[in-house]
Amino acid sequence: MSIIETLRKRAGILVIAIAVSLIGFIVQDAFFGRGGGVKEPSKTIGKINGTNIDRQDFDARVKMMEAQYQSQGYRIEEGMRQEIQNQVWNSLVSRELILSEAKKLGIDFTSKEFSELLFSDNAPQEFKQQFTDPKTGVYNIEAARNAFLTLKKSKNAEQIKQVNEQLIDPIVLNQVQQKFFTIFTNGAYIPKWLIEKQNAVNGQVSDIAYTGLSYSSIADSAAVVSDADINDYIQKHKDQFKQEKSRSIAFVTFNAGANKEDSANLWNKMEGMKQALTDAPDAGVFVTRNGTKSPFFDGYINKSRIQVPSKDSLLALQPGQVYGPYYDANTIVVARMIGSKVLPDSVKARHILIGTIDLQTQQPSRTDSAAKALADSIKNAIAGGASFVELAAKYSDDLGSKDQGGEYNYFPNGQMVKEFNDFCFEGKTGDKGVIKTQFGYHYIEVQDQKNFETAYKIAYLAKTIEPSKETDDAASAAATKFASESRTEKAFDDAVAKNKFNKRIADNIKEMDYQVAGLTPSRSFVKWVYENKPGTVSDPISVGDQYVVAAITGEKPAGVQSAATAKLAIEPILRNKKKAAMLVQKFGKYSSIDEAAKNTDQQVQTTDSIRFSDNFKPGFGNELIVIGASFDKAYQGKPSQPLTGTTGVYVVEVKNIGALPNDAANVEEQRKAALMQMRQTMGYGLMEALKEAANIQDTRLKAGY
Structure with a gap:
């Protein structure tokens, strides 16, 4: 989770950490080499102009970025994990190049400049919002100063380190980078006569x-x-x-994915579960206990939002009836209709959350009775004429809506947690009340409902079609037999010809690639390519739903092409x-x-x-x-x-x-636009020039990545 999200959800503790870290920065006048005396680990994953890239720091940044993606709903699979590692590596390269060049040129961003930036209207937005009055939208500079002066004494080193890395360091780096680039971009110039000449030529x-x-x-x-x-x-x-240095391979694949027999076996199994699903007293509990791939949603989904095969047949069922089995992509499904009702497809509502847990730490933040009492007091206050918007700004623990008066503008059915969703969609416009969810107590007002249609509650028992042990063993045995006949590159080619296999070629495989063309992502497979010598033939390697036998056929050294x-x-x-x-x-x-x-x-x-x-x-x-x-x-x-x-x-x-006449040409505006475009492209060109001139040693492969 980003530091800003952390700040929003842990304002009490982390504002103290920010205060101490910023005050320390301002007092110590530190920039280059800041680290608070933490011992640098000895292991490195590369060098940039002689400066080591620390493995521990790299891993921490990768972990943080993975957490950010996960918080946004992304699944961190192998391909994405490797892409994140490459992003972090490239960012560290850029950071080191900029800071080292800035230092050579005497470019700094002093503690005084940092303080002047932070406590001004030009402060970064992610910082300003922590001290912005929700009623006026004005950044309260004095409140920020006073918070720092009051909260000097925290000694939570881990939090201070987190704030330094996620908030302070990026601000400082951005300011240094701006100064560095400005040296070059300010030197850009396009004369008026050149634009006039271009206009004349183009005309x-x-x-x-x-x-x-x-x-x-x-x-x-x-x-x-x-x-x-x-x-x-x-x-x-x-x-x-x-x-760049690269290698090439030849390879043969053996499919270990599910076959027709595996599909037929699962189909028969699902046929056998139809009656049990029909007889189950609670369909939701039944599908959950039996390991459905599609988690049971204990709510109603509007007809227009149901996107499944055999939709018409499913929606024609009476409550309690079962349909299936049917195929849905790589799954086989049996479904039971639970019921239907007419509901809106979207609702506009506002709420005030009185939380009982800290959303970051998952630790209790308020007792249940205290939260309920405060929520009831808010309900009574609003009934007596108090401002919903003001109370939301003052009390709501939902930082995603409190600055908007607690309002969520037309969200779809099924987006919110069940209790919140049911209150908004199964009630009517104008309903108000206090309900409890896993987050605490919500005072909710349903402001509007629209697009009413029939909604359905359906329990889906979905099972993935997976290869049986026999299927996997057969593929493994075939791959093993081929590998045993192919211990040299010549023997590999001979065995391919003898067995009439399809030999595939992959060229230009780089050290830090995580996927070979034609195969699913597999960093371990690419590592094998580089951990062995050209001419080596592999044992069967599992890559996705295939076994692969590969021969390393060549290597191109870094330098100039042959x-x-x-x-x-x-x-x-x-x-x-x-x-x-x-x-x-x-x-x-x-x-x-x-x-x-x-x-x-x-x-x-x-x-x-x-x-x-x-x-x-x-x-x-x-x-x-x-x-x-x-x-x-x-x-x-x-x-x-x-x-x-x-x-x-x-x-x-x-x-x-x-x-041709060109009377409408505004030469000065054209000149400004051309100059802006030139300056915008200079940043990229400058970074590429720095990388070209740098001595960058990427040793992540040797470090086990």
Whole structure:
């Protein structure tokens, strides 16, 4: 959970922690190297320009980010876990590069600046809201100052560390980064004359005559590209052909997923449970006890929101009747109708929560009797004319709604906890009352209900179609047999041919990848690829619902690509270059566009209304060299030399160059917009330049990640 959510839910304790940490920051004038004397663990997962990246810190940040995703309802599966690790690694790289460069340049964010920022109207929003008056929406600076001055004495080191890492450090880093980037962005400048020139150029139109020869008119065999040609090209364009270290594998899969027999067995089992579900005195208890994949919802769902196969058949059931089995994706389901009633599909309501537990710690925050008494007092006060909005702002423990007067604007049926949901949807507009939930006591007022329709309560007994032990054993045995025949790369290929298996290839597998193309995410499988030497053949490895036998077929070192690797990208370029030279010879000597066309047995073609900003024109397509030549006054009234394009060689003659009026152009606004765009892109370019120049050693693989 984020520090802001923590602050909202633990305001009493954590405001003390914030106070101490901020006061400590202000008093000690600390920034670089702040840590409170905590001993740095010796284990590292990499280095950035010689600075160690601490494993313990990395793990803590990963754990925190996972918790944030989980709090938003995400499931942390293997693929997401690896993606989170990569996000944290990249953020640590960026942080270290920015801070180290800022330090070299003498850029700091002092304790005085920090204090001035925090206790001003420019304070970060996540901090300001802790001291904002809900009635006025005004940030109370003095209240923030006084809270810090009053709460100096807390010595909860863990909470102080948490606040430093989740609130203070990001603010400081952001301010330092802004200063660092400002040095560069403030140097950006676009003169007015440049915009005027661009407008003039973009406003031009031209008419041309042209003729051309396509590269396809020459056979590829007539323009042979050698490895020496490719290597020479690579040496002249090294920056374009850099590569990370990677490996390639060949692999064969053996399906261990559920088969038709497994599906049939589960179907028969579910058939046998229909009567038991029909006879069960409590359908909800029955499906829960029997391990349904779809948790029982003890409430009514509106017809329009029910999205299941066989919906019409299900909704036609009478209470107590059972339907099924039926397939729903990878499950087989038997369902029992419990009942139906007409309900709204959404409700607008407001409430005041008097909590009995701390939502962060799950520890008691108020006795049940005290919470009930306060909720009843609020009910009586509102009945006597007190302001609902003011009481919500003062007393409600639901920080998600208290600043809105306790209001939730049209939420769907089934979104809230059962007791809250039932009061709002099964009552009527205008109902008011105190109800109890797992969070405490709520005083609720139903403000509006809309879109009434029939809603249904249905108990679903859903079972996933899973492979039987026999299915898994058969796949494992087949994979083991193949692996035993394939202990070398040659034997692997021979066994593939003998058994007529489908050999699949995966290239460009990086050290920190977590998925191989064609397989489900499996970091352990990628680790195996790097923990063994090229030529090694694996034993069967379980990846998702398959067993995989793989052979490591090659490795590409970090550096510049070889001719074999780059051939696919470079060969067409060099081949066309050779063809271009041949086509230029075909044009020979000419003094007019007609003569150039005659020399090549081509026709002269014309195109008009060409704009400099065009990137495609019928006839010659996206040949930008032709579009550019269309505005070259040197070719006005006479033919150009042969122009080498991406698809062929062309000769152009400009017939006319004109201009369109552009009276509406606001040069100053265009200049400002272009400057803003330039400054926005500079940040990314600057970070990429820092990474390019840095010595970044990622040793997470060696550290076991």
